[in-house]
Amino acid sequence: MPDVHVKNVSFTYAGSSHAVLRSVNLTIPEGEFVLLAGPSGCGKSTLALALAGLIPSRIAGSFKGRISLGDKPISTMEVHEAAQHIGIVFQSPEEQLVHLDVESEVAFGPENLALSHDEIESRVRTALAYTHMEPLRKLEIFALSGGQKQRVAIAATLAMQSRVLVLDEPTSDLDPVGTQEVLNVLRTLNKRYGWTIILIEHKIDEVIPWVDRVLLMDQGKVVVDAPPHQAFAAM
Ligand code: ADP
Numbered sequence: 001m002p003d004v005h006v007k008n009v010s011f012t013y014a015g016s017s018h019a020v021l022r023s024v025n026l027t028i029p030e031g032e033f034v035l036l037a038g039p040s041g042c043g044k045s046t047l048a049l050a051l052a053g054l055i056p057s058r059i060a061g062s063f064k065g066r067i068s069l070g071d072k073p074i075s076t077m078e079v080h081e082a083a084q085h086i087g088i089v090f091q092s093p094e095e096q097l098v099h100l101d102v103e104s105e106v107a108f109g110p111e112n113l114a115l116s117h118d119e120i121e122s123r124v125r126t127a128l129a130y131t132h133m134e135p136l137r138k139l140e141i142f143a144l145s146g147g148q149k150q151r152v153a154i155a156a157t158l159a160m161q162s163r164v165l166v167l168d169e170p171t172s173d174l175d176p177v178g179t180q181e182v183l184n185v186l187r188t189l190n191k192r193y194g195w196t197i198i199l200i201e202h203k204i205d206e207v208i209p210w211v212d213r214v215l216l217m218d219q220g221k222v223v224v225d226a227p228p229h230q231a232f233a234a235m
């Protein structure tokens with residue numbers, strides 16, 4: 001599975017006059033657990049949207065540069081294609097879960113790929129197993145806790161078989177139990193199954209033990225790119 005490459009990426013939202021990303025350059029090797037940090041408004045969410053291909057395909061603005069997974073250029077892909085390479089999970093489960101029950105939510109992406117019934121079922125089962133949601137697959141989404149909802153959102157990206165997962169403050173709306181459930185799933189995906197994880201998270205103390213690398217952004221640039229002990233010494 002290839003590395004993520006971000007080359008000279010700049011972005012300005014339509015109607016705005018200042019660049020929110022300014023010549024960002026990064027390579028994220030396969031299997032790395034990356035914490036993306038920095039003050040509010042520095043461009044973390046925008047970079048997450050660009051990594052998932054939603055910028056530039058869905059969000060208007062001026063995009064320059066290139067994001068690719070190996071030699072596959074994410075930044076020129078349509079969203080459904082990008083989703084097979086890099087998945088994204090947002091802060092609020094309510095905004096991203098659109099189906100009535102757990103299994104429909106997780107099956108939705110693969111169904112749109114016109115896969116066989118058996119292949120869809122196999123992907124759904126695996127995705128639910130990795131997120132410890134298999135016993136709850138028949139439940140309706142509204143009946144789930146916040147942590148369970150976020151695990152469904154993660155399972156839905158896994159069912160697309162993307163091997164890179166970007167998460168934008170996935171625990172901000174969760175209680176401590178839900179936070180731990182989600183962070184434990186991320187740790188397992190990364191350490192046991194080799195997923196690349198790029199995580200925007202304010203609960204730094206809780207994730208730092210298993211983070212390989214910290215990217216600290218400021219005003220649209222990556223200003224620190226180092227292992228955790230060095231990165232926090234620089235802060
Ligand atoms: P962070 O995630 O680090 O808080 P964001 O990427 O959300 O930063 O935002 C970076 C900057 O871009 C902020 O100044 C924010 O107000 C601006 N911004 C975010 N989304 C939009 C948008 N849709 N249109 C215009 N400006 C935006």
Ligand code: ADP
Pocket residue numbers: 040041045
């Ligand atoms: P974050 O939690 O990443 O800091 P914000 O509260 O900055 O998010 O933004 C919430 C939503 O508002 C996002 O969808 C973002 O794209 C949008 N947004 C943020 N800043 C602006 C802006 N200046 N103009 C338009 N939309 C914005």
